[in-house]
Amino acid sequence: MALASLHAPIQPSARSRLLDLMRTRGVVSRVELVGATGLTPGTISNVVRELLADGLVREVGQGRSRGGQPRRLLRLCAEAHYAVGVQMDRCTSSLVLSDFGGQRVAEMTLPGSGSSSPQEMLQLLADRIGTLLFDHAVALERVLGVSLVTHGPQDQLAGILLAPRPTPDWYGQPLAPELSRLTGLPVLLENDATAAALGEQWLGAVAADSFGVIYMASGLGGGVVVNREVYRGGGSNTVEIGHITVDASGAPCPCGNRGCVENVSGSAAVVSRALGNSAFRDRLDLQGSPASTLTDFRLIAEAANEGDGFARSLLLDAAQGLGEAAVTLVNLFGLSTVVLAGPGFAAAGPLMRDGIAEVLNRAAFNRELQPVDVVLSSHGELAAAVGGSLQVLRTANTAPAARGAGA
Ligand SMILES: [Zn+2]
Numbered sequence: 001m002a003l004a005s006l007h008a009p010i011q012p013s014a015r016s017r018l019l020d021l022m023r024t025r026g027v028v029s030r031v032e033l034v035g036a037t038g039l040t041p042g043t044i045s046n047v048v049r050e051l052l053a054d055g056l057v058r059e060v061g062q063g064r065s066r067g068g069q070p071r072r073l074l075r076l077c078a079e080a081h082y083a084v085g086v087q088m089d090r091c092t093s094s095l096v097l098s099d100f101g102g103q104r105v106a107e108m109t110l111p112g113s114g115s116s117s118p119q120e121m122l123q124l125l126a127d128r129i130g131t132l133l134f135d136h137a138v139a140l141e142r143v144l145g146v147s148l149v150t151h152g153p154q155d156q157l158a159g160i161l162l163a164p165r166p167t168p169d170w171y172g173q174p175l176a177p178e179l180s181r182l183t184g185l186p187v188l189l190e191n192d193a194t195a196a197a198l199g200e201q202w203l204g205a206v207a208a209d210s211f212g213v214i215y216m217a218s219g220l221g222g223g224v225v226v227n228r229e230v231y232r233g234g235g236s237n238t239v240e241i242g243h244i245t246v247d248a249s250g251a252p253c254p255c256g257n258r259g260c261v262e263n264v265s266g267s268a269a270v271v272s273r274a275l276g277n278s279a280f281r282d283r284l285d286l287q288g289s290p291a292s293t294l295t296d297f298r299l300i301a302e303a304a305n306e307g308d309g310f311a312r313s314l315l316l317d318a319a320q321g322l323g324e325a326a327v328t329l330v331n332l333f334g335l336s337t338v339v340l341a342g343p344g345f346a347a348a349g350p351l352m353r354d355g356i357a358e359v360l361n362r363a364a365f366n367r368e369l370q371p372v373d374v375v376l377s378s379h380g381e382l383a384a385a386v387g388g389s390l391q392v393l394r395t396a397n398t399a400p401a402a403r404g405a406g407a
Contacts, residue, residue, distance in 0.1 A: 323359025
């Protein structure tokens, strides 16, 4: 399958709309599909017949009807296909295997990219994807593809990373083509915060049609869903709230800006401040290396949750800075819901959520008409990997002709 076939179509086909509906609703009747899509009963019948013939959907008994024929109920065949989401960060990586219904079948945590060369890291990911599929008896032919989810900037169409992070030799690496070669699977490169937004929209706890995501791993990113569509702007490097200037006289950032909120209030900034307190550093046994940022951040969050005053003050200060960036996000897109996702918020979520909500409901421009709800991702630190796997399920072409006979 061509790499480009994993990218979202501009207008989803009737086929993918029906699959999406069954993915989110579980069991449905044809009549419900007509009501939910606005497509004609004839179109629904034709597409459902095609999906039944392709082995993607099965009939599962009958529902009650108001007179006339009983409604035959349909649901996705969860084992028809699978997708892999890979979240790769400097400090930690994770793999998620999802079935065709979008349910998480398996997950695995791996070291981050900070201590490997690109070639070593991609080989490790390919090996572990192979292990995950073997352990769960999933044939390669059943896997629709892999979403490799990481920080930007990236050239999504070419599958190339355009950031010299975690080390300069990562710049310009053709990550998606190379992982595709190593795994034998189509690979899509995706932004981590955008993937987390997709996951929250499709299998998360957010009911709103428009919402923002702040994603905290070793860096800080953002994503926005507007009217149920992920906002991509000019590509996959959109809503980079980590690089909003919050201190005009702050330190230069590799992005070209200065005083970026990622460097003032992100996980690495919190850890850096903690390391400046030698007694605190020794008490928590903080490591202080770039590859240990998230481990150190987690230790600080645990201390804060146990009532440590210094740890709490570090996280509440950071929440103020993140809240200020969130005000810009909310004001620009007219949002009333902000989701906090990623490993950073999985560790420090409740405390930072309250701090961010306090700033938003003091300073968001539209707060009187529309108070802002701040919620934690329902997928915790796996949010981006889960979203990546859903992105593959939703956009891969499942028609037999596109996948080759027998696939
Ligand atoms: Zn920056």
